[in-house]
Amino acid sequence: MEAFAGRYVLIDLVGTGGMGSVWRAWDLRRKGYVAAKVLGQHDAATLLRFVREQSLRIEHPHVVAPHGWAADDDKVVFAMDLVRGGSVATLLGDHGPLPASYVAVLVDQLLHGLSAVHAAGIVHRDLKPANLLLDATGTAHPRLRLSDFGIAGLLDEPRMTRHSTILGTPGYIAPEQMAGADPDPRQDLYTVGAVAAELLTGERPDIHGNLPAGGDDLLWDLIRLLTSADPANRPDSAAATGRLLAKTGLLPPAGVTPWTMAPDPPEVFDQLPPLPPAWTPAGPTPAAPPLTATPTPGPADASPPPTAARMPRATDAAPTPAATPTLRPADAAPPLTSGGAVLAAAGRRRPQASGVEGAGRMGPLAWVAVGSFGGAAVLLVAAVWLLLR
Template structure:
């Protein structure tokens, strides 16, 4: 954990060393962490409250195991006294919100790639019986690709729910983020995949215009306009039947308007490494578990023994040569 001076301390549950804070989510802060057991970097979300509703959301989120290249779902968890964390892949390119803040409106081809990948992620999420309920640029992570084809990953399942889940809100009201939430979601309707499709449409409009949902005025002109109008329809019956249906429509538009042939531009959007390098945790500074130290010592001992054995063989060979010679 991190002590009062900001210095990394003992690993949480003897496993995860929290090194530096890299963001915040719906349920708590997000840290770059070192997994002592696997000796790999991970992202770790630290639960900030321990009331029953938050704990139930935590259990629900850490239980998600949706394996898909465009989804960042929890991979492990640990608890240590009143500290609870769960871990996921460390994604280093920031978020779509960061990209928009730096670049502004994105080229149509670039926006189409991001929308396609988001719809792929929603296909996997909805197939697992889960509704994300908070699709927005800040929850769309980006792998580091420079100016090449972007790689989006949907993250932060803090308010996600299954369609048959027990409601975690005691009174009707909005779950999600204003502007991205569909009208019926904002009114407290039960979780439904169509809510995520509406949010995806709002996100896509923002990709093309740079304008957040509360300031958007209709759908921008262009080849994606019919699909975006359908995704953001007030009546859910007028939206695509599913994320897969929306993706099929997008692919047809791409084939017709050559949006699938993405080519990097010298002045195009760039997804760079926003985290930088971090020092490998050392036992002396981070109080890693004895098991890890023993493994390190054992490795050194094995190498030393191997060197001695090799030297002995060499000496024997020399002696044998002299005897036979």
């Protein structure tokens, strides 16, 4: 398991962005999953966008901003919260036009996020459905997260030239932004109106900024106000726009989801693929403990077999025989072998000389090792020998 720059383990590719690829990754420092945007073969412009985006440190429930970064060789990466429900663009593709109350909730959350961004002295300049991420909440209240600050502009930032390259996505850019005006929060508010119109109709603004025809209600009145060609006619802040949105009466009370009464309510699914086999929701799969080989016992460790009486070993000392009765020469027992075992001869009786000499001339032999049973075995052999005489 190799970690990028010693911190981020890239697991699987989940998307691509304007600056590079986006991966699901495991943050070894935070011990959690993150979205890691990886920038590869970069030029000065894309590197500047990367530096600008990763430098943002905005903590807000409706903003996804980088919280860490790393560099390794010719690649750089920054990490942010992993949002599982795809984007508003994904939702539009799955569902089509959204109910007005649902759109009002999304726009309200977007305005809250923009209030925090503008308060930090930043203008996003690239609001569009693909940059509005969603948590996977099903048919419950959606949760929008504003992301992708790659071309964000800073208020009161010195301009190197008055005719710099136009940054943004055609159709969502305010007219004065197209003309090269300095960053201004009202440019983002223009885009909020353009996005709201698309959510209601499912139609994207054309490259000239022409919006779809709207209805005659308070929400469309607000959209037309936001998309005024003259920025002076627009609300002066995201907070002021939020107050106007509240006056439409479309924002449902907390916990109420009026769109679920429709035959086909909007539903935000989990868009991430299943984790690879080596990963679990809690992190990497724990490694199996190494197998421990059972040691082979040596001669000194060998245990006797589980029998009632242990067989003698070569290292055992010969047992001390019990006392035996004194026999006459004619009644003497067969001799003892060098190993202490008494060897008894059995078979057909043959004519023989007296004494021990006759024992070596007896018929077929069946040798039985009995020495380890002590003096009782000696007596038994002697008795057999006497009967065979």
